[in-house]
Amino acid sequence: MMRPLYIDGVSGCRVVFDDPALRVIVPEQADQLFPLQRISRVVCQGCVDWSMSALLVCADKGIQLLFLKNNGEIRARWLSWSGERQSLTQRLVDLLSRANGPELYTNWYLSMEKLAARSFARRIGLSDWRENPVAELRQRLKISLGSGGWQCAQLLQSILYGELLIWLPKYGFERDNEVLISAEFDLAADLSKLLMWDCYLTLLKRTESKNETSLQSIAALFQLQNDRCYSLFRSSINKLHQFLLKVS
Structure with a gap:
């Protein structure tokens, strides 16, 4: 069974290739x-x-690497080689190449974000969950989580981002397409922001080790959410597919 490898870096930590394994x-x-x-x-x-x-053996074996800052934010990524172009990739690339394509995609994303934020607001019991703007909800969330909780959220989102880089190619999106991973557009990053609205509830409900922000502890927390995140990911991809068919 294949599993993610999480490495909490310290001074002097090194990873080398020791065939047929990585030596940490x-x-x-x-x-x-x-x-x-x-x-x-x-x-x-x-x-x-x-x-x-x-690094090269990971690329050859299809193993993607994600490098995080100490605060959990994404610093860099190392993508492996993927196969032939898929139709969903081409549809999205074609859309983004149109003059109004980025605007159409942004409108779709904002509508999805609004739905996700409203669902979160309803689940935490806000009486005015239909009326709260996304930015206001996010600000209230940051206050509720506190600095330590928000750092956990950033780390959890980075872990989710790494998982999305694995999931997306399975649904027809190339992992090495320059358009889909450019500085201006990052589908995995957008989806991670959408799915995090569901994860925030778990962070708010944490009763043990609230101050535990190590990579290993947050990775364990993500594993508890993995199945639900994957289900929500599939739903989001289906909606994106329908949107791409509509605007093609």
């Missing part, structure tokens, strides 16, 4: 070996030094 080296600790055939993706937070051979 941490000062004053025993080295750890992780067979490549069992790794679905790698998420690193903090200081982790990668050898070029380790």
Whole structure:
């Protein structure tokens, strides 16, 4: 069974290729070996030094890497090679190449965000859940979570983003298409923001280890949400597909 590899980086932490595995080296600790055939993706937070051979073998094996800042925000990503162009990718690329394409997509995204935020507001019991603007809800959420809780939310969203990079190619979106991962447009980032509205409820309900913000603890929290996130992802992709067919 393939599983994600989460690495909490510290000074001197290194990852090297030790065929047929990745060797994680941490000062004053025993080295750890992780067979490549069992790794679905790698998420690193903090200081982790990668050898070029380790990076290249991950690319060859289809293992994507996500590098996070200490506060949980995404710093960089290393994408593996994907197969032939798929129809959904082409439909979205064609839309974005049109003069009004980005505006049409933005309108679709904002409507989806409004639905997700309203669902969140209703589930937490707000009487005026239909009326609250998204920006206002997000601000109230940040206050409720506090600085530590919001850092957990950022880290959880980064982990979700890494999962979306795995899920999207399964539904016809190329992982290495420059248009879909450009600075101006990032489908995985947009979807992670939508799906996080469902995850915020879990963060608000945390009763144990609220101050625990390590990568491992938040990864464990995500695993509890994984099935629901995947179901919501599929629903979002179906709606995106319907939208693309409508505007094609």
